[in-house]
Amino acid sequence: MVSNQKGGVGKTTTAISLGAALVEHGERVLIVDLDPQANATSGLGIGKDLPNAIYGVLLKERPLEQSIVATAVPGLDLVPSGPDMAGAEVELVPLMGREYRLRQALQSTNGYDTVIVDCPPSLGLLTVNALAAVDAVVIPVQCEYYALEGLAQLLSTIGPTAFPGFGRASSDTPHRQARRSAEPRHPHRHVRPAVSRGTSLRRPRARAR
Numbered sequence: 001m002v003s004n005q006k007g008g009v010g011k012t013t014t015a016i017s018l019g020a021a022l023v024e025h026g027e028r029v030l031i032v033d034l035d036p037q038a039n040a041t042s043g044l045g046i047g048k049d050l051p052n053a054i055y056g057v058l059l060k061e062r063p064l065e066q067s068i069v070a071t072a073v074p075g076l077d078l079v080p081s082g083p084d085m086a087g088a089e090v091e092l093v094p095l096m097g098r099e100y101r102l103r104q105a106l107q108s109t110n111g112y113d114t115v116i117v118d119c120p121p122s123l124g125l126l127t128v129n130a131l132a133a134v135d136a137v138v139i140p141v142q143c144e145y146y147a148l149e150g151l152a153q154l155l156s157t158i159g160p161t162a163f164p165g166f167g168r169a170s171s172d173t174p175h176r177q178a179r180r181s182a183e184p185r186h187p188h189r190h191v192r193p194a195v196s197r198g199t200s201l202r203r204p205r206a207r208a209r
């Protein structure tokens with residue numbers, strides 16, 4: 001799963017890019033969009049209003065296979081999100097096994113080498129569902145002071161399977177300092193090289209609009 005309770009740090013961009021990269025290496029990949037914002041869904045060119053989206057899987061126990069859609073990238077499939085997910089955190093509360101709904105659903109998925117879950121920017125029940133379902137966590141982190149404040153707490157919540165990725169670093173002094181202070185606390189657990197801040201990532205979407 002790709003998670004960080006901080007918003008706008010590159011979770012969705014990482015989920016889509018990682019999925020596409022694994023497909024290039026010959027894997028079959030399923031991306032599960034767990035975020036009510038549905039950015040992974042629109043980012044992969046899928047409409048946000050499909051009837052069989054992740055909401056039905058989590059709340060109505062609909063089989064996951066009925067919600068899988070193919071994307072334009074052969075080998076990369078998606079379980080889309082949509083506007084009905086806005087109430088999912090609250091609607092999950094009274095349900096039996098509310099933390100294990102995604103884990104249960106993913107048990108019936110066959111034929112994928114990797115499943116990537118794109119999480120919302122919170123540590124609520126949706127993220128807890130992802131934590132209960134996955135083997136490892138990728139945490140995109142911006143090298144900035146406030147981002148580092150929450151990182152220690154997030155890592156202690158998740159435990160030893162977390163892999164913080166120090167991303168979107170720039171060469172300016174505060175970023176270099178933040179990165180230098182974080183890396184020794186998490187030895188061997190950060191991803192190299194850091195993802196640089198690139199304007200080309202924003203350009204195609206701006207043009208599409």
Ligand SMILES: Nc1ncnc2c1ncn2[C@@H]1O[C@H](COP(=O)(O)OP(=O)(O)OP(=O)(O)O)[C@@H](O)[C@H]1O
Pocket residue numbers: 006007008009010011012013014035037039119120121168195196197198199201202
């Ligand atoms: N390496 C990068 N360089 C420049 N811009 C980037 C980079 N990675 C992501 N972005 C941009 O930053 C913005 C936020 O990225 P993204 O939506 O992936 O973050 P997020 O953590 O999923 O956000 P949210 O918490 O809202 O789900 C997007 O406009 C994206 O294009």
Ligand SMILES: [Mg+2]
Pocket residue numbers: 011012013035039040118119
């Ligand atoms: Mg996102």
